[in-house]
Amino acid sequence: MKNVAIIMGGYSSEYKISLTSGNVVFNNINRAKFNPYRIHIFKEKWVYVNENNSEFPIDKSDFSVTINDSKINFDVVFNAIHGTPGEDGLMQAYFELLNIPQTSCDYYQAALTFNKRDMLSVLKPYGIKTAESYYLNLGDEINVDTILAKVGLPCFVKPNKSGSSFGISKVKTREEFLPAIENAYKEDDEIIIESFLDGTEVSVGVINYKGTVTVLPITEIVSENDFFDYEAKYLGKSKEITPARISEELKIKIETVAKRAYEVLKMKGFSRSEFIIVNNEPYMLEMNTIPGLTTESILPQQAREAGISLPELFENAIELALKK
Numbered sequence: 001m002k003n004v005a006i007i008m009g010g011y012s013s014e015y016k017i018s019l020t021s022g023n024v025v026f027n028n029i030n031r032a033k034f035n036p037y038r039i040h041i042f043k044e045k046w047v048y049v050n051e052n053n054s055e056f057p058i059d060k061s062d063f064s065v066t067i068n069d070s071k072i073n074f075d076v077v078f079n080a081i082h083g084t085p086g087e088d089g090l091m092q093a094y095f096e097l098l099n100i101p102q103t104s105c106d107y108y109q110a111a112l113t114f115n116k117r118d119m120l121s122v123l124k125p126y127g128i129k130t131a132e133s134y135y136l137n138l139g140d141e142i143n144v145d146t147i148l149a150k151v152g153l154p155c156f157v158k159p160n161k162s163g164s165s166f167g168i169s170k171v172k173t174r175e176e177f178l179p180a181i182e183n184a185y186k187e188d189d190e191i192i193i194e195s196f197l198d199g200t201e202v203s204v205g206v207i208n209y210k211g212t213v214t215v216l217p218i219t220e221i222v223s224e225n226d227f228f229d230y231e232a233k234y235l236g237k238s239k240e241i242t243p244a245r246i247s248e249e250l251k252i253k254i255e256t257v258a259k260r261a262y263e264v265l266k267m268k269g270f271s272r273s274e275f276i277i278v279n280n281e282p283y284m285l286e287m288n289t290i291p292g293l294t295t296e297s298i299l300p301q302q303a304r305e306a307g308i309s310l311p312e313l314f315e316n317a318i319e320l321a322l323k324k
Contacts, residue, residue: 002034002075003161005063005316007091012083013166013187021293022080022301023054028310029078034318037065037074041081041091048072057159063098077102079290084240087290088114088161103317103323105289106259113287117160117192120284126264128257129283131194131276135160136181138189143324144177147193154196157181159188169194177224194285199278202244204258205291205302206271207313208320211321213262215255216302220244240298242305254282263288268324270316 006029008022009015022038029036039058040051046058048065056065064073077095085091086104095102097288104110113119120130134147148155159167167187169180184191201223203264205216211292222239244251258273261284272291274280293298295310303313 001320002318003077004029004036005039005074006036006078006080006121007039007041007086009081010043010081010083010086011043014082017292017294018082018086018290021082021290021297024293024295025078026308027320028314030311030315033315036078037072039065040093041085050300052099055250063095063100071157074100076318078150078318078321079104082288082290082292084114084161087288094106101321103321105265105267105271106149108243109265109267110289111287112268114161115190116158116286117190119198119265119287121260123264123284126260128261131197131283131285133195135190136193137311138185140276142178142181144174148174148177149165151193151195156183156194156196158192158194159184159187160190160192176258197276197278197283199276200244200246202246202254202275202277202282203240203298203302204254204273205299206258206262206267206273207299207316209308211286211317212318213259214306215225215259216299217243217305218246218251218254219298219302220246238311242298250277250280253280257282257284268320270299272284289293 006022006025008018009206010018024097026038039271040049046066049055056067056189064071077100079086089107091130092107092110096107118134124130124168132151134150154170154172157169157171167184169183171177171180201221202220203219207214220241224238254275261273262271270291271287271289293300300310
């Protein structure tokens, strides 16, 4: 029996969603093969949490836990932390140093994809289309006319490194522009401002399933809000339609681009990329390497549509990590 540490929580605004994802993994792990342990990772504490919600501190020197004088080591880590330090490469590098396999991509891929600006720059030479964009760092002079001349209105102002749509605004008028920048700076000291792409939004899960890079059924996102924001993602203010209502030709085009991005970046584990379709062409917005794993989340919906149950999805991730 392999000991599996399911890490959840994290240091960002996404910690609550991560705890939900982590508990879904915990409840859907095949206990005939694995002993799952819930590990909460917070700035102030790293702890193992047992069934009675008692906490036992993690020894960071070797990522072990001691319970009733017996020391437990972990064979593999299931990473369910959205945002920092689980999705930006920090945990990946730590586990690599300790030589403990983990289910997400490697540290460089995590750091690169977590940085929206850098990831899109790396993918552009491979023919992957992106929105017109403008970059700002905290302290930069903000010349509103220059920026809007490049990206136009409406536009999106986003923190460069954050998830779950925290800090994102859709800006329709010049007056809304500076407050949107302030809002984004609350989440990150780097900002990406993108032109508004008027089209159908789709979300594409790509995973390595049993050794083969597999594009899951595509999800179409119809948001009741102005865009697929936090409320739309988690509070039911959107319709997610899997499979998406698109032509076979467009489906193949999107699958090809999503798979190419996964392979170009040498991804492992789960990934979920967001695209907007304009004039039958997919434009990439971002890639998540620790997508939500709650029962309502998009990737589990897509897996279900592909005939992969949650226990199968999670077992596959653990088995692939152990083989690495």
